[in-house]
Amino acid sequence: MTDESPDLPYNKAGLDKSFSKGLILLRHLATCEAPAGISDLSAALGMTKSNVHRLLQTLAAYGFVHKNAKSRYSPSLRYWEMGYEVWLHSRAGQVALNDADGLALKANCLVHITLAAEESQELILYDRIGTPIAHPMRRLWPTGTRVPIWRIINGWSDFVAFQIAYIAAKPEVELTSRRDEISRHLEDSGLTYEGLAEHVTAARDLGYAENLGSGLENIEGTACAFRDETGAPVGVLSTIYDRDGSRDGRREDTRRLNRLYAHSISRSLGFRDPN
Template sequence: MTDAPKTPKVDSTLSKGLMILENLVAARTGKGVTELSRELELTKSNTFRLLQTLVTLGYVKHLENKTYAATLKTWQVGRASVENLNLRELAAPEMAYLSEETGETVYLAVLEGLEVIYIDKIDSRKPIQSWNPVGGSAPIHCVGTGKAILAKNYARMRDKLETNLVGFTARTITDIRDYDKEVQTTVEQGYAFDSGEFRDRILSFGAEITLPDGEAIAALGISLPDINLPADGNDRLGHLVRHAADNVSQKLRRL
């Protein structure tokens, strides 16, 4: 008979400090010592001491109203861990699925400012196809992958977008009020559609990949010449890429 595996020892001070930090990260406003100690079932003295340590390390700040809030250092650490994730590996099965189902070019793109960068792709198997290289970029507002990310993060990106709606084809949306409507359509249908807004007669469909907090950091996309689009293509391709992107997002939640 084999011995049962031993439960790892947990440092109580560290675990309590992380409990406080997680609580503050999730809060919309600062919290005081009394409120935190009550919610986390800690003594006030212990809560205060741990808060002072977190302030010294730069993860928490003491506000003028005597409450405490998480700093951007917490976000920076989380962001670094996301950047170290191998998104290509995580998304590979979904990209293969989209390629098999459509035969068209499939992209994995990440957000970089007001552009998307293509970090992986599977080429189309059809004689007439769209093409962008791995490492290439495109404006966020006029390709399927970018529009999907933009729609999810629109509240914080709209102001910057307003002065950067550059036209590339006759179909590019260059008025922010028209783009507001486009974002609403994207949200309602569940996927983004580029009707030839970056390159004439090259269509693309995109759906965002999100972190557990809902921020869109990447997107999957299907790109094809308009001549390849079947009669029922919009809904079919849009729903396929939505399903695939959701699967990748679920993998991120389990990490």
């Protein structure tokens, strides 16, 4: 669904090579569908077996990996525990989560909270409210999903609402300064930079973005960005509901509530709109 991040540059000047290799090893283990052996890991990562063994021994000593009876390795729950602590201490995420409950209840819809990871130019699904286990969005957008900010998600035909909402909340100069980069990403998609710019302009005029991607034909929804005290967008609040049987009145109510709750999150984070 999204492109893999490039390998960490453990051979880059100024970085600790051993620590970098340990991070690469941990990340690779987290993506393995089954416990992996030293030979498999060595071949996959281009490291010597002795290097992989030493790193695994260190990670196991600190409780980050588990070694089974067949001498194969997998990440331990320590990895998850650290991630949960980060999740729990995200101020923007927790503030948004509090408001998402009210939005899901009043709009009778599913709500996604997406946070920005500017360091990697990605958006990360932080949490969801009201998603039934069998709902297709749970399969397509599991918690923790990372998607690019500036390019179409693999398998989709257009940008999705939370991407547009986030871009629309950023200064216009950032979109224009990335024109060449965005155009390269769109070369094989049939879309253009001008098409993205039109989506962004529409979202700014309306105060929300609407679903555009073709991944789910029977799903509607809107998305609104929220900001921190500096005015920078830090995340997006999205509504999702089944298209079948939806009425114009429901659409308008959902759009209004989405904007209202996104603005509430921004105020709670210290943003004061000068307008």
